[in-house]
Structure formats: structure tokens, C-alpha cells
Amino acid sequence: MPHDYRSPEPDDPPASSAPLATAQHQLARAVEILSYDEGLHEVLATPRREMRVAVPLRRDDGRVQVFTGYRVQHNISRGPGKGGLRYAPGVDIDEVRALAMWMTWKCAVVDVPYGGAKGGVTIDPHAHSAAELERVTRRYTSEIMPMIGPERDIMAPDIGTDERTMAWVMDTYSVNRGFTIPAVTTGKPLAVGGSLGRPTATSQGVVHTARAALRADGVELAEVSAAVQGFGKVGSHAARLLHEAGTRVVAVSDQYGGVQRADGLDVPALLEHVAGTGTVTGFGDADAVSNTDLLALDVDVLVPAAVEGVIDGDTAGRVKARWVVEGANGPTTSEGDRVLAERGVVVVPDILANAGGVVVSYFEWVQANQAYWWTEQEIAERLEQRMLASHASVSALARAESVTLREAALTIGVRRVAEAHQIRGLYP
Numbered sequence: 001m002p003h004d005y006r007s008p009e010p011d012d013p014p015a016s017s018a019p020l021a022t023a024q025h026q027l028a029r030a031v032e033i034l035s036y037d038e039g040l041h042e043v044l045a046t047p048r049r050e051m052r053v054a055v056p057l058r059r060d061d062g063r064v065q066v067f068t069g070y071r072v073q074h075n076i077s078r079g080p081g082k083g084g085l086r087y088a089p090g091v092d093i094d095e096v097r098a099l100a101m102w103m104t105w106k107c108a109v110v111d112v113p114y115g116g117a118k119g120g121v122t123i124d125p126h127a128h129s130a131a132e133l134e135r136v137t138r139r140y141t142s143e144i145m146p147m148i149g150p151e152r153d154i155m156a157p158d159i160g161t162d163e164r165t166m167a168w169v170m171d172t173y174s175v176n177r178g179f180t181i182p183a184v185t186t187g188k189p190l191a192v193g194g195s196l197g198r199p200t201a202t203s204q205g206v207v208h209t210a211r212a213a214l215r216a217d218g219v220e221l222a223e224v225s226a227a228v229q230g231f232g233k234v235g236s237h238a239a240r241l242l243h244e245a246g247t248r249v250v251a252v253s254d255q256y257g258g259v260q261r262a263d264g265l266d267v268p269a270l271l272e273h274v275a276g277t278g279t280v281t282g283f284g285d286a287d288a289v290s291n292t293d294l295l296a297l298d299v300d301v302l303v304p305a306a307v308e309g310v311i312d313g314d315t316a317g318r319v320k321a322r323w324v325v326e327g328a329n330g331p332t333t334s335e336g337d338r339v340l341a342e343r344g345v346v347v348v349p350d351i352l353a354n355a356g357g358v359v360v361s362y363f364e365w366v367q368a369n370q371a372y373w374w375t376e377q378e379i380a381e382r383l384e385q386r387m388l389a390s391h392a393s394v395s396a397l398a399r400a401e402s403v404t405l406r407e408a409a410l411t412i413g414v415r416r417v418a419e420a421h422q423i424r425g426l427y428p
């Protein structure tokens with residue numbers, strides 16, 4: 001009996017707040033809005049290909065440990081799989097399935113010619129040396145070789161991985177094939193075919209969509225305060241760009257906790273502190289705040305940019321922000337979403353708000369395939385144009401159909417993927 005990936009109850013939030021339950025519930029709601037039948041629902045819900053691999057590692061001290069890695073291609077009807085690679089202790093197959101499904105709708109919402117994929121290794125990157133992480137990355141890449149490639153499935157950084165990881169993946173793949181193939185990963189260093197603008201693209205997209213959402217209510221970024229949860233690749237640049245836009249950034253956090261200052265943090269000084277200590281905690285001239293309390297601060301804009309499921313039903317009841325702009329994937333559970341909507345909080349959903357990363361990844365892949373690189377200005381302009389156009393279509397649909405921005409974004413994404421299935425004839 002095959003596993004059923006559908007969520008049966010589009011109207012009621014699922015009992016589980018796990019990422020896959022949230023992703024399945026969101027799909028079920030879009031299927032309901034689009035009046036699709038059960039067969040098409042099943043096609044859209046079911047991951048196309050999955051691989052689970054053992055990743056043995058010889059530690060620096062000579063011991064051997066075996067980790068588990070995954071790659072899931074949720075849907076490849078619109079093009080090759082696309083999505084990040086996550087290194088975190090909590091990675092499991094269901095989390096990777098959820099993240100891959102969100103990639104499918106995200107790529108369709110911003111209309112890049114990709115399907116959705118995601119990978120992960122169940123490992124704490126903080127507990128390993130760079131040499132160990134390189135060996136893990138090379139072994140993981142070798143194991144999933146049959147699934148990846150510039151025309152099959154293209155990786156990018158996610159939690160716990162970075163541009164160096166992407167260089168190792170690219171090198172391992174290229175060495176196995178016998179020549180250099182930069183387009184197998186995106187988010188690479190510039191020296192090996194990366195793109196200008198990719199390191200800040202996700203955060204830039206968050207700021208573009210935040211600005212657009214506020215302007216819809218006649219408000220400017222320079223008039224508001226914000227709190228940002230997560231201070232990694234997405235959160236740190238989001239805080240900096242918001243600060244540069246004149247927003248009073250009053251709190252930020254990482255996995256060790258957060259810092260807050262009511263009249264605004266000195267974000268450039270905070271970035272220097274983090275470069276020196278590896279954490280936002282202990283930053284002078286600011287008070288400590290926990291990750292949970294940060295979500296309930298009296299701010300205008302909340303940017304969750306860390307992990308899934310942090311805004312559940314309880315937390316959502318305590319959110320004071322008027323806008324939640326989802327830098328992270330799946331930060332809001334279905335119950336959290338229901339509570340926020342009931343309370344009139346505008347949620348700019350992950351598959352739109354954080355899509356700037358995959359947009360510039362697409363630009364990087366196009367540049368690598370053509371071996372011709374664009375200027376920073378060209379990339380910045382094309383990113384802004386695509387983010388604003390995508391935001392405009394999502395908000396127009398939300399207004400026309402009286403649905404939330406998330407429901408509108410999912411409807412657009414799911415419809416584009418379903419159309420590809422129908423036109424290709426994969427679905428009768």
C-alpha cells in the first residue's frame with residue numbers, strides 16, 4: 001500500500017505541527033480552492049523521486065561515524081529539481097519532503113523553470129571541523145550522483161551549508177564527470193562560477209516583498225520597527241538591509257538566544273560582534289531576549305528567518321506585529337496561520353517572501369550555462385522586477401478571491417505545476 005501524502009482536511013488545521021503536515025495541509029487547501037479532483041491532488045502531493053544514503057565519515061581523530069543523507073525531488077514537471085542542502089541534527093525524510101514540496105510551489109510562483117527538490121544530512125555542522133564537513137559533503141555528493149546535474153537537479157545552500165559547501169559539491173560532481181560543470185550548484189563562490197548578488201538575494205527578496213506589503217497599506221519601511229529571528233545567511237542580511245532602509249531593527253536572535261534594544265540596534269556594530277564571537281548574544285548596549293519572546297515583541301514587522309514551526313497557534317496569539325514576512329521556510333504552522341489570519345496579521349508567505357534566493361540561483365545557472373556573467377546592477381534590477389511582479393500577482397489574486405496571501409501564492413504555484421502535468425500528458 002503506497003504512502004498517502006495527501007492531507008484529508010483542508011478546512012481544519014492538522015493535529016500535527018510537523019513541517020510535512022503543514023505542507024500537505026497547505027496543498028489540500030489550494031486543491032480545494034482550485035477544485036481539483038483527488039487524482040490530481042495525489043499527483044501533486046506525491047514526491048517524484050527520493051534517495052536515502054549512508055554517509056560514512058572518518059573523523060579527524062580516526063573514529064568512524066555514519067550519517068544519513070537524503071535528496072528528494074518533489075516535482076520536476078516544470079524543469080529540473082532545484083533546492084537547498086541542509087545540515088542540521090534534526091533533518092529527517094519528512095522534513096526534506098516538506099521543504100522539497102515548498103520549493104516546487106516557490107519556483108512556480110516566481111516562474112523560474114524548475115521543479116522542487118531539497119536535500120539534507122542529519123548532522124550538526126557546529127560539531128565538525130571544516131575537513132570533516134568537506135569529507136561528508138564529498139561522500140554525500142558521490143552517493144546522490146545519479147540524481148543530480150545541471151539538467152536534473154541543482155543544489156544550493158540552506159541551513160548549515162554555505163558557498164564553500166557548494167564548491168565542494170560542484171568539484172566532486174565535476175571530478176566524477178571528468179570536466180568542470182559549474183551549473184550543478186548555485187550559491188557558489190564567484191571564483192568558481194558563482195553569481196554576484198546571490199549571497200544577499202534571499203534577504204533582498206524579503207525586503208522587496210516587505211516593502212511592497214507595507215506600501216499596500218500606505219506605510220514605508222523607514223516608518224516601522226522590526227524583529228528578525230535567525231541571524232544566519234538570510235536573517236543577518238535581512239536585518240542589515242532593513243536597517244539600511246531606515247527600519248528600526250529592535251531585536252535579532254540566533255540559536256543561542258537574542259538581543260533587543262527598544263530604540264534600535266546598531267546593526268553594523270552587531271555584525272562586527274557576530275564576526276568576532278559567532279553569536280548575537282552578549283552584544284553590548286542591548287538586553288537579552290529569548291527566541292520565543294522575540295516573536296511576541298511590540299514591533300510592526302516580524303521576520304522569522306530561522307527554522308520551521310516557530311509560529312504555532314499559541315505563539316500566533318501573542319504576535320503583535322502587523323506584518324509577518326517569512327524569510328524561513330515553513331515558520332508558521334497551519335494553526336498559527338489560522339490564528340494570524342483571524343487577528344488580521346498580514347503574512348507574506350515563505351514561497352513568495354524568500355524566493356529571491358532561488359531567483360538569483362536561476363540567474364546563476366543561466367550565467368553558468370552560457371559562461372557569461374552579468375553585472376551586479378543587472379542582477380539587482382532583474383531580481384527586484386521579478387519579486388515585485390510576483391508580489392503583485394499574488395496580492396491581486398488575494399484581493400480578487402478574498403483569500404490570504406499564502407492561499408493566493410499557493411494557488412498560483414500549484415496551478416502552474418498542475419498545468420505542466422496536464423499539458424505534458426503525465427496526468428490524463
Ligand SMILES: NC(=O)C1=CN([C@@H]2O[C@H](COP(=O)(O)OP(=O)(O)OC[C@H]3O[C@@H](n4cnc5c(N)ncnc54)[C@H](OP(=O)(O)O)[C@@H]3O)[C@@H](O)[C@H]2O)C=CC1
Nearest residue numbers: 158159160202230231232233234254255306328329354357
Ligand atoms: N539560504 C537561502 O538562500 C535560503 C534560506 N531559506 C530558509 O531561511 C532559513 C534560514 O536559512 P539560512 O539563513 O540559509 O541558514 P543559516 O544556517 O545560515 O542560519 C540559520 C540561522 O538560524 C539560527 N537558528 C538555528 N536553529 C534555531 C532555532 N531553533 N531557533 C532560533 N534560531 C535558530 C542559526 O543560529 P546559529 O547561527 O547560532 O546556528 C542561524 O542564525 C531556513 O528556513 C531556510 O530554509 C529560504 C530561502 C533561501
Ligand SMILES: O=C(O)CCC(=O)C(=O)O
Nearest residue numbers: 083084156158357358361
Ligand atoms: O537557491 C536555491 O536554489 C534554493 C534555495 C532554497 O533552498 C530555498 O529557497 O529554500
